[in-house]
Amino acid sequence: MRKLNGLQKQALALYKEYIRMAYTKPVENQVKFRKYSKQLFVEKFNKVDRKDFSTIEYLIRFGTRKLEALQNKHVKDINI
Amino acid sequence: MFKQVISKNIIRANQQYTRIAVPAFAKTQFRFYAAALSKEELVSNKLNDIVKSFIAEKGISFEKPMTESLKLSEDLKLDSLDKIELVVAIEEEFELEINEDASDAFENLGQIKKFLAENS
Numbered sequence: 001m002r003k004l005n006g007l008q009k010q011a012l013a014l015y016k017e018y019i020r021m022a023y024t025k026p027v028e029n030q031v032k033f034r035k036y037s038k039q040l041f042v043e044k045f046n047k048v049d050r051k052d053f054s055t056i057e058y059l060i061r062f063g064t065r066k067l068e069a070l071q072n073k074h075v076k077d078i079n080i
Numbered sequence: 081m082f083k084q085v086i087s088k089n090i091i092r093a094n095q096q097y098t099r100i101a102v103p104a105f106a107k108t109q110f111r112f113y114a115a116a117l118s119k120e121e122l123v124s125n126k127l128n129d130i131v132k133s134f135i136a137e138k139g140i141s142f143e144k145p146m147t148e149s150l151k152l153s154e155d156l157k158l159d160s161l162d163k164i165e166l167v168v169a170i171e172e173e174f175e176l177e178i179n180e181d182a183s184d185a186f187e188n189l190g191q192i193k194k195f196l197a198e199n200s
Contacts, residue, residue, distance in 0.1 A: 004184075013180065015161055019168040031137065034165065041161055 007056045014063050015041055021071050029077045033070070036078050040066070123196045127189065130173055131156075134166055148190030174200050 004012070015037065022033035040063070048055050069075070117125070128146045135142055135156060142156060152158045158166065167183045170192065176199060186192050 009180070012160060012164060016164050016168060019165050023168070023172055038161055038165075 005050070007053060007060070008050065010060055011041075011045055011056065011063075014060060014067065017067055018063075018070075021067060024071075024073075026076055032078050032080060036080050039080065120193070120197050123200060124193055126173065127170070127193055127196060130169055131166070131189065134169055138162065146189060148188065148193060150189045151187060152189075153187070170196070176200055 018037035018041075019034060022030050022037060025033050044059050044063070045056070048059065050056075070078075131146060140156060144150075144155075150156070152163055152166070163183070163186065167178055167186070171178055174196060178195070178199075182195055186195070
């Protein structure tokens with residue numbers, strides 16, 4: 001297995017926070033939140049070259065802000 | 081005098097009748113025997129259930145038995161994001177936190193079982 005660099009580890013740690021956030025939502029909507037998170041990461045990060053550091057840094061900041069919005073306790077459902 | 085004797089006998093007779101009327105099974109004792117599962121077996125069963133429900137949710141078809149040598153990447157075709165989802169599902173179920181170094185090292189079910197047996 002290829003060793004992960006610092007930014008890749010940060011991205012995976014952020015994804016873990018997304019999945020943890022999904023577990024705080026109502027049980028019937030947790031699958032939707034998990035699917036949304038996966039979709040977001042696959043869509044954004046898979047297109048970026050692993051050495052394109054500035055784009056990855058931007059995506060991590062973007063993802064963190066989005067996560068903060070989703071972590072709001074009033075957000076209970078999501079449309080994919 | 082006779083009236084008193086008769087009335088006492090009637091009372092005794094009634095008491096005896098009452099005793100007989102108690103259902104016989106009320107005093108019956110039942111014994112149950114069950115062999116307790118070891119900690120490793122409990123962890124193993126719980127982990128297998130988590131992995132089965134996880135791959136069902138992902139739509140992965142896997143018919144083979146859950147052996148310890150089952151590889152997450154090669155056999156179950158899990159990518160790095162799927163592995164993280166599985167780790168969080170395990171954390172939620174076992175109510176523990178798995179650090180990044182430990183979770184990065186997970187390649188097969190046996191390694192996860194060993195970690196859980198030592199830390200849960």
